[in-house]
Structure formats: C-alpha cells, structure tokens
Amino acid sequence: MDANSEVDLSQLDPVLDRYRDGGRTSLLPALHEAQRIYGYLPDPVLTAIGQALRVPLADIHGVVEFYTMFYDRLTGERIVRICTDPACALAGGEQVLEAACRHAGNIRPGETSPDGAVTVERATCIGLCDQAPAALVNEQAFAGLTPDDVEALLAGQGNAPEVRITGEPRVLSRRVGKISPTDLEAHRTGGAFEGLKHALTGMTPEEVIEEVKRSGLVGRGGAAFPTGLKWQFTRGAEGQPKYVVCNADESEPGTFKDRVLMEGDPFRVLEGMTICGYAIGSSKGYLFIRGEYPHAAAVLEEAVAAARQANLLGENILGTDFSFEIEIRRGAGAYICGEETALFEAIEGKRGYPRLKPPFPTTHGLFNRPTVINNVETLASVPDILTNGAEWFQQWGTEHSTGLKLFCVSGHVGQPSLVEAPFGITLRELIERYCGGFDGTPQAVLMGGAAGAFLTPDQFDTPLTFEDLRPLGASIGSGAIMVFNESVDLREVLRTLGHFFAHESCGKCYPCQLGTQRQMEILDRVAEGQAQAGDIERLTLIGQTMTDASICGLGQTAGMAVMSALRLWPDLFAPNGKGSA
C-alpha cells in the first residue's frame, strides 16, 4: 500500500511508551488509539505495535481481522453504522440503510463514499431496540430514524436517543435518568456507595458472600448462575492475584438494559464490582464494554475518575485497608466476547475465541487466575442487597427467581422501553401495564434475544421466572422481549437471526463455524419462498449438532430460535411455504 510509506510513526510513540510495559494485554487499547490517530491501521503501525508489545505480527493480523471495528484500510471520515437486527429491521432499518447507501453515492454496505466522507455499514444490534431503527455515527448514537433522515445522519446529525424506563418498583434503575450520570455527590445523596460502606465497615468478606448467597441473586447475563456461589468458589480458589471482571459486552440482539444502567448510573456498577473485590480478595477489576457503546464507556471513565478522587476506588478505600482499582476496556465489534472466556481472551489481547471448559473462570479465569465474571445488571443488584439485607431482596419474585429484573421490551408494543419489574410478572401484564399494550394482534414473542426461543400468545400469561419458562423450552436469557404482530413474516425474522449468527460465529469449532453458515443459507431461501425438500431435516440436524457439539454458549444457542420456530410453525419451512403474513 503506497500510503504505508508515508505513515509518520512518531505520532505513535506516546501510545507505545504508555503501553510498552503492559505487553500483549495492551493490544486492543493500543490498536484503538492507533486507529484514532491514523484513521485505520497501516502495516508499519501494526509492526511498531507488535515490536513494542512483543506480539508476533501474525497474531496481530489475527486480532485485527477478528474485530469488526478495526480497519486495515482507510475508511470514510465518518463511519455510519446502521442497525438492521430484528427490532430495527421491524422499524425499517433496512430502508434506512438502503437510503443511506444511495445518498452516499450508490455504494454498498461496507463501502466508502467516492468523496471519502462516509463509510456506511450494516451494524449488529447497538442496544437501542426501544428506539428503533438506530445508528451509530462514529461515537454518537442516533435513534428513531427514517429514510428521510439519512442526509442529516450522514452529516452526523439526528435525534439523540432518550432514556425510556418504566416499571415498578424502580430500585435498580431508581437513579437512572433522575440524576446527572457522573455527579458523584448527587448519586451519594441518592444512596450510592452505601452498600460498599456497609460491606467495608461492618462485614467480613465471608459475610458479604453469605448475604449475596442468601438473597438468591443469580446471574442476569443469561446463564442464571448463583452469584454468591460463584464468589465463594473464587474466594476459595488457589492462586493470586484474583480478578473481578464486569461483562459489559451486552450484544444480545434486543438487549439494552446494561447500556441504560451504565449510561445512567455508572457508580452502581463500579460499587458492585468493588464489593465483589472485597468479598473475593481481589484488588483489580476490569470492566469490558463492547465497542459499540462509546458513550457508556466515556461515562464510565468519568465515573471511575470521580470515584477515585473521592477515595471510593484506589488505595485504602473509605479509610479501610481495602484497595481496589478498576480499568475500563473497550471491545471492538465481536458478539462472541460476551462469552466469558472469549472476553478474557480479548482483555489478554487475543482473538475472542472461547476457551474449553473446564477449567472454569473461578479457578482459571483472566490471566489464568481465579476470576469472578458477572454481568452489569448482576453487579448493579449487589449494593442494595448489602444495604437492605437479603430478606429485603427476597420480597420480590419467587422462591427460585428472586428479586427484580430489567426487561428490554421492543417491537410491536405501544411504548417499547426498559421495564423494571419483579420476577413472576406475566409477559402480558408487563406489556399491558408498562409498555402501552400490544401494537396490533400479537403473533409471537422472541424471548431472550437471538439466542432465545419464541413464545406464542397462549403462553403470554406465563410468569416470567426461570422455573416457569423452562418447561416451555424458553428462558429469561438476557431479559430481551421482542414482540411481533401479525403483520410480520417470521421467516424474515429468522433470516435476520441466521445472518446475525453467521456474522458473529468466531469460527473456532466446526459445528458453529459451518452450521451458522449453512443455517443462514437455508433461512435465506426459506424467506424467499424457495425452501427445498429436506430443509426442515437440514435445519434440525444443524440445530441439534450446534447445540450438542459446539464449544461455547454461542454455538449451543445459535439454533435455538430456529428450532423453536420449527416446532411451532413447521409450515413456514415447507417447500412453497406461504409464510405467516
């Protein structure tokens, strides 16, 4: 590339100096900063980074190729990423994308306009499903787009997203939208860091773990593992140092709760991490946030600085002998990094390939050390439990699904929004009471995101708990609830999901690497009314094999929605199938 010979490497020196001692774990941060300087990642820049961090060049190539937000060629001045995942597709995301491409000079998605001003890309879910369709222009998010908005959008203008949050009681989300996100004093007046104070000044680490265990809190990222137990295992594991990792790689299509929490009440997340650090005997936490959430990342950075200033992070927190630091790490476009071990790999500066389990993170996590990795909402639930006690938390929900939950409601309802409600509320109640009811006659709900399963209207009175959904072959998952009314051709929804998984499969194991591709191809022809004899069997075999034989949760759930649709509506997949619309 000719441009390479003209690269001025002196601009990179301060970056390299800062990261040199960190070695490979600094790879993603260094690539992000280099790209900010040069607009892309030219070969000499990569070579210099490899030498400074002592990372083989082939490995650097592997990393740059893995993460979609790293570019090896010059992009437009503005990168416009338009979401076309299910909620945005329902609201016209494809039309916005088409209009943007046309307006940029008849380019195709992924290309740069002839004048070099904009690159237009198809984005995977950017967590604004309640205000669809949405887009990111460089680091700024825009919502509620129509094709008429594209001229402004390409110039970096449009409607900023708003905070839409409802439900009752508002506990976890009570400060969101009411207090300036990074105003530490105002948040403290509102109760922030009370839980940490309780823990540090009145409880032993074992007592903290016991309280969290008694509360019945389980992971809110999708796997629903008991939080206190995870902490206990990690505390008891051999090996130092130990780490706290906050999984803020929220990428499940239809899910936006963690973004809202982080943008509106970042201190709650930091407080939860710090309490966890105290409980397990760790002095270092990492918060790994997806690259598509630049605003939340900036808010968190500011919150970390404010907390450090106020001695709520750093040495001898609140005058005790407990010290804890938090580092914010940004992802770069890879859904798989929401898988806990893939996330560790990303922090370690590698391709986000999930690891083989066992061993589990509680003994062999980040940097092969004992690690607690919890979802944002999970950690954010902890402070109030310590302030008010486990019994207080148990007043909501059921015996096996305790507490409150953030539900992300999108699609065909009156008011798509984030809803805080106790476990056990029914789907119908959630939507009728808080989301303005169904918009049109509901046909189905996709529960738990792309990796979830469909529910039909006769199942809408099921209480939303882990135990009630399990017999239906569904799960709460990340709390995503996507509603489709009768105007929707579900084959189109399935096609979108198929493309999503094919795009996001990391490619490590054969079942998922090959299965997501073949699944997508079949769903494409099904959506086009070109289903072939045997396609039902093919999809079933692919789904079974991915579920049974894949390494990680992505592959194991990549066929879930399709298999649930096969059970519910086999006619959709029949040759010459008429679809549902």
Next chain:
Amino acid sequence: MPDETQTITLTIDGQEIHVPPGTTILEAAEQNGITIPHVCYHEALTPPAVCRVCVVEVEGARVLQAACVAECAPDMVVHTHSERVETSRRTILEMLSSAVTLDEAPELQQLLEEYQADTSRFSGGKRREFELLDDNPFYVRDYSQCIMCWRCVEICADDGQYAFALNFGGRGFQSHIATFRDYPLPDTTCVFCGQCVNVCPTGALKPKIEWGLEQGLGPEEIRQLTRRGKKRKKGNGRE
C-alpha cells in the same frame, strides 16, 4: 495435582475401564480398543478440540464432550457411539465436505464412508475457495483443502517451532489460515522448517516437488520452479 497412585474406574460403552487420573476419554478408549474418530487431534500438539468429531455422550452432562480433552472421572458412564453422538459426527462431516475439498484427505474420506455421510445434503452452499499460493521454493498452500484443524498454526507457534508466522484471518465460516497481512511466506517469520507440512492432514500444504510431480512436471521443470525468484507469484497479498 492428581494423585498418580489412584485409579479411576469408569464405564465406556459398557466396558469397565481403569485409568490413572488425568487420562482423557480418548486415551482411555484407545488403550482399551475402543475407537473414537477424530480430525483435529494430533498427539504431538495441544488439542484445540475444534473439530468436535471426537465428541462422546457422558451421562449427566448437558452437552456432548470432546473426548480429546475431557478427562475421565470416577464412575463416569460414556457412550462413544450413541445416536446423539453419531448424528453430530455425521452432520459435522457432511457440512465439512460441503465446504472444503477433501479429495486429498484419506482419513476424512474414510470417516465419510464409515458414517455413511450424505455429502450432497448440504451441497450447493458457499464453499471455502482460495487460489493456490505458490510463494516460496519449498511448499505450496491450497487453502481450498484446509479444514482449519489448527495444526499448522500450533506447530508454527509454541507447540513446535516458535516461528509464529501463521495465524488466522476472518471469522466464522470465513476463517482461514493467514500470515501477517497475507504477506508471502519469505517476507514473514517463517523459517521453512516444514513441520506444518508434516502435520497437515489434507492436501492444503504440500511439498513443492510433490505438487510439481502431480502437475505432470519433470524434474528439471520442478527444479526451475523451486528456484527463488523464478516463477514466484505473490501471495494473495494486498500490496
């Protein structure tokens, strides 16, 4: 550390088996005459456990387990050829054959036959096709025959040569073996030790002489080909 003096007793396909702690299911099976097929596994390398052809059913486990890495545990009950296992293996083999040219992979051909794989089931979809890379005097790379078993990457790195010339490009189905920015091998850290060619289970990596003979070339022509600087093509490089 597991106590080496202890013995683990487990059942594989109805057969009671005794092994020391740390033994994988694959090792235990092989030591007792039970065959579990595998593709990516190579005894000299870290098992990447990516092919998932060696999966077995362990009673009580939610999903199938890769026998090459799953360790035997006391009272474990393993089924190496249950219907669930066979379905996954056959489907993986069928999908693989629909994506990659396996003509020069005898072990895979044998497995396809053994599992009565219907190689037409997934045909017609996208295949992984690449141009032949002939960029050095020693060997050629035909990634249309590459099954992504990771062996070459592992042996090039800290499982063998510590040359670190190879890694991956792309993601998902588009994943492939790559050098830094697709540079031709002589421009990378490759030392031409040839170990990657040795462990490649397909025709993806091939000594140049063998390739030349297959092309019907005579010794003199091959000698010409393998002289650096003559007939040398660039990789699929981006320069």
